[in-house]
Each structure stands twice: as C-alpha cells, then as structure tokens.
Amino acid sequence: MKKRDDMTFPYEEYERRIQGLRERMAKRLLDAVIISDPENLMYLTDYQTTGYSFFQALVVPLEDEPFMITRKLEESNVHARTWVEITRPYPDTGDAIQMLISSLLEFNLVGKSIGYERNSYFFPAYHQDTFHTSFTKSRLMDCFGIVEEGRVCKSACELEVMQKAAIATKAGMQAGIDACQPGVTENEIGAEISRAMFAAGGEIPAVMPYVTSGPRTMIGHASWEGREVQPGEHVFLEIAGSYRRYHTAMMRTVVCGELTDSFYKAQETMKTALAHARKELRPGMTVSDADNMLRNIIADNELGAKLITRSGYSIGIAFPPSWDEGYILSLYQGHSAVLEPGMTFHVIPWMWGVDGDKSCGISDTFYITEDGCGSFFEDVPQDFSVKTNTMLDREKLNQPRPVLPPSALNLDSNPPKSPGKNAKKKHKKSK
Secondary structure, eight states: OOOOOSSSOOOOHHHHHHHHHHHHHTTTTTTTEEOOOOHHHHHHHHHSSSTTSSOOOEEEEESOOOOEHHEEEEEEEEHHSEEEEEEEEOOOSSSSOOOOOOOHTTTOOOEEEEEOOOTTTTTTHHHHHHHHHHHOSEEEETTTTTTHHHHHSOOOOHHHHHHHHHHHHHHHHHHHHOOTTTTHHHHHHHHHHHHHHHHHOOOOOOOEEEEEEEEGGGGOOOOOOOBBTTOOEEEEEEEEEEEETEEEEEEEEESSSOOOOHHHHHHHHHHHHHHHHHOOOTTBHHHHHHHHHEEEEEHHHHSOBBSOOOOOEBBBOOTTTBBBBBTTTTETOOOOOOOOOOEEEEEEEEEEETTEEOOOOOOOOOEOOOOSSSEETTTSSOOOEEOOOOOHHHHHSSSOOOOOOOOOOOSSSSSSOOOOOOSOOOOOOOO
16 A cells, blocks of 8 residues: 555544455455445545546455456556555556456465455456456455445544535525526526536536426436426426535525424425434434434425435435435435444435425434534525526626635534444345
C-alpha cells in the first residue's frame, strides 16, 4: 500500500478498512477476495471512474499486497487516486476475465479459497461463467456483503464528508423551491437545482434530481420531461447532493397556489413521522420496529394516501444507477437487523395518492449516534412551500446565482461526531 495524503480520507482510514476486510475474510476462511462493485472499490481504495461498465476488480489476498485489474484507460485512475501500487490492465481488445485469471496465477492464488461478489451488477453472469469454467483449481465462493459489513456504519470522517454533501443538497433544494411557479417547466426547475448543487461544491450525483408536477407526481421515479407547472398545482422535489461519491437526500413539496386541507393534513402527518423518527431512532432498535413506527403514522390518515415503499434506506457511497445503499440495509417489516452508531438513513415517510391523484413528500437523512440520532438537515424547514399569486419572471429565473466561495464547504460548527463501527451481520440485497 502506497502512503499518500491526497485521498478523500487519511491513509490510516483505508488501512483500517482493509484490515477490517481481512478480519472478515479470515472468519469466512477466504484466502483472497475479488471486489468488483464500484462503491466497494471506492470505499476500500478511493478509486472512482464513470467507466465501470468495463470489468474492473480489486483482488485482496489475506496477507499479500492487493492488486487491481482494470481497462487500460482506467489504470490512470488507480495511479491518480488510490494507494494501490500493483495493476494489471487489459486493452479494449483484450479479455478482462483472462487477465483476472492470469493475475491470480501470477500471484500464487491457485488452489486457494477465493471469494467474489456474485450479486455485483458489474460482474455479470457471462463473466462469472467464464471465470468458473476457466479457473477450476481453486475454490470459488460467494462473498457478497463482505465489504458492505464495514460500509454500513460510517466513521466520523465519513460523516464529515456527508455533511459536505448535505451542503449541496440544501443549496439545490432551495434553488428548486425558488424556481417553482406557474409557467415554469420541470426542466427549468431541474436546471436550477443542478446548477445550485454544483456551485455549492457538489459533484455529479448517482441520480439527477427528481422533479415532477401535478398528476405526474403519481409516477414513481419520474423526473423532468418538459411539462409546464400550472396554477394551483404542486411540485414534488427529491434530490441528493454528492461529495466524493457520498450522498445525502431530501424530499420537499411546493404548492403553487392555496394549501388545501388535504395537503395540510398530509404535511402534518409526514412531519409527525419525521419527528418520531428523530426522537426514537437509536442503537438497538430493529429496522422492522423503525419501519412499523413510521408506517403506522402514515397509515393513520383520512386522505386515501399510502406509504407503498420501504420507509427508509441506508445511504452513503453511490454510483449510478442509484444513490442509495438500500441493498445493504433498508427499513422494512420483518427484518431483525438492529440500528448501530454510524448508520445513516434516508427516511422517507412520503404519501402516495393524496385525494387519489397526488403524491407528496418530506424526508430527511439521519445518522445514528451512541444514544439516539441526528439530522443532516436540522435547519431546513419541512413545511410545504406555498406560493400564492406568483407569476413567472423569466428574467429573474435566468439571473446567475452567486457562486459560493470555497469557505462555504467548511463543516458546520457542530458536525456529526458519532463514530462508526463495523456491522456484525451480513445484509442481503433487497428489491
């Protein structure tokens, strides 16, 4: 491992992560692991690229030096970003799996017990089939989740980076709220959100903001498609700011007209759910109990609205196609995993089908402390933003916003301090 001081975290943080991984490998009787998930590569080495559609992997032996298999172009990211010193690149005309196999042979890993991430999106079945049929003299075992067991509880320095992501989230949300008014298109709202997030120091998120208006708010995971906001309609906003691939997410709702009785009741119901989460989430609570608490509050409404999804999910490192870590841990019924200090969740007590044809949301990103939880958005109002008698002013809409100075990326005076600790259980991918 090459010691350097220009990575996202201190070198010692990566040493700790590799050591934790090796301890879990020893418990599973693994001599080496092949890590191919982009988030796990980032977590272990600080490696990132948008070119992960090509096969790439970090091989971590139990005792010897780790090495990476990458496309030749992506080798530059290994040298520019990570502590990894040994690389085995393959050309665009080459065979990535044969390069992996030849490297395992080169580093004397034949006849060993080798783990690989069978459930990784980026180690597809046809690659796994080739690997199994061509590398028959070792014991190949699924080790999916072995890195995630360390990722699920964030360290103090990870929480600080998420605080920087939260700055971008807040800037983007405020810009989106400001842009919402009759006559504006969803695209223009999305453009304002994006510009503000990036100007505030945010980086490319795993998913661009969700912006829907009126009847389109009933469409799951939809975003801008050019629709113009009409007087009296509402706009649903869900965004996640990103910094060094870490994300924090937030939902808010804007009403371009009068706040109806139904929407007021929906607002208060969701605020109540979040207030209970802020008060009750703590180490030792099961994710099932957390979900039941939130779900019961949302279910107790007279608006015909439902919480049709999980009520929250782990959030942190993410690459497209999703900003969440829900496959590691989600808040849903029947799951006995318990909350631990350092876990971070996007809690989403949103309401689908208010009055049968509208959806709205208020959400927060929480971090679990030693004796409770905290919010990355403690200072952000939760009430629906209500805009009455507003008219589109395109000149004002198109005015450039001031770019925040670098000092704006400094942490709040009281950043999250909860130390993370390794999770003790393997969590399977949820759907």
